[in-house]
Amino acid sequence: KQEVTQIPAALSVPEGENLVLNCSFTDSAIYNLQWFRQDPGKGLTSLLLIQSSQREQTSGRLNASLDKSSGRSTLYIAASQPGDSATYLCAVRNSGTYKYIFGTGTRLKVLA
């Protein structure tokens, strides 16, 4: 059974710092992995989608990597800003299924 873990659960950094969020999964037979952002009381906003055949995806200051063999993905945020403060969730879809399994998220606070 696929399990998705995100560590740390919470993180505070000063503005301008580069940071890395981690996502681990137990079953490497994934179809894709997505990173989302969630603001308090709101829905999720997709940040990056990585297909199983890809190693990384980039969008602006965000870069997500995928290492299926080790069951890990990282989300790199460059030059963090207070507006980046939110909860970041990763979700994995296994091959042969349309279900997505979510991690519990990392709550990020960027201090001005």
Place this chain on the structure above:
Amino acid sequence: DGGITQSPKYLFRKEGQNVTLSCEQNLNHDAMYWYRQDPGQGLRLIYYSQIVNDFQKGDIAEGYSVSREKKESFPLTVTSAQKNPTAFYLCASTYQSQYFTDTQYFGPGTRLTVL
């Protein structure tokens, strides 16, 4: 504007009452999903539907029911059998084909509280 709408934003339910949460999308997506989110937790899948008139149970379907009569609509009913329904409910949709899967798009959510 294309997107997903959920209504109402806030919903209060009395004990023993059934309530229905609305989810509508105009993205022409085939697949739609309902998730439940509890404080400090990730999302748990309640039901999902890949095509009209077909849906599958997720991990926590007990006490919930859905219908998919139209491609753009996927309402969720929280029945009185659901013993702890207070949570934040999120609807999502995605485009899927034999060769390609797009990202999941989420609605703004409905916060359900049992009085």
